Amino acid sequence: MKKVLVDLITAIFLIITGCVVLALPIMGVNNVKVLFIVVLALYGIINLVQFILTIKDKDYEGLFTAIASVVTIIIAAFTDLKTVPLNLAMTLFVWISFMSLIKLKKIDYYHDRKRKIWLLRMITLVLFILSGLLSVINLYYESEVQILILGFFFFIHGILELVDPITNYLLEKK
Numbered sequence: 001m002k003k004v005l006v007d008l009i010t011a012i013f014l015i016i017t018g019c020v021v022l023a024l025p026i027m028g029v030n031n032v033k034v035l036f037i038v039v040l041a042l043y044g045i046i047n048l049v050q051f052i053l054t055i056k057d058k059d060y061e062g063l064f065t066a067i068a069s070v071v072t073i074i075i076a077a078f079t080d081l082k083t084v085p086l087n088l089a090m091t092l093f094v095w096i097s098f099m100s101l102i103k104l105k106k107i108d109y110y111h112d113r114k115r116k117i118w119l120l121r122m123i124t125l126v127l128f129i130l131s132g133l134l135s136v137i138n139l140y141y142e143s144e145v146q147i148l149i150l151g152f153f154f155f156i157h158g159i160l161e162l163v164d165p166i167t168n169y170l171l172e173k174k
Helices: 002-027 032-053 061-077 085-112 117-137 143-173
Strands: none
Touching: 002 032, 002 143, 032 061, 032 085, 032 143, 061 085, 085 117, 085 143, 117 143
């Protein structure tokens, strides 16, 4: 039950992060590189805390997500994301690829234990990949639009992350 609650709170923080990113262009924030690095750092920290709080469950998804975020932050720090939209698109694509592999490993975990939730996780993985690819394709506009696209992507990712803890909670209550 503790793991479900921690996963639920983590997903809510991810949704809030997406909402904040969506509001930033209104406040005049338009530095995509700094924003992207800060959002990935928040994702990494949130997922590392999630891993630490649920370490007894031997679920390494949070740790792997934090590592993927750190690797992507390093890539983003050494590339020109502000003036070359292709670099931002490729950096986001790298993060999406890492996250897809991590999510696929979690699906395999559920499938090995013969839990039906693996099918739901597969559907959310496909939706995550589709939303990620659509975001990557549309990052060729000015910085305000790029921030909005990133905000929508991270908001959708947070909602997709919310599906698993809600389903696990409902299955435990049953």
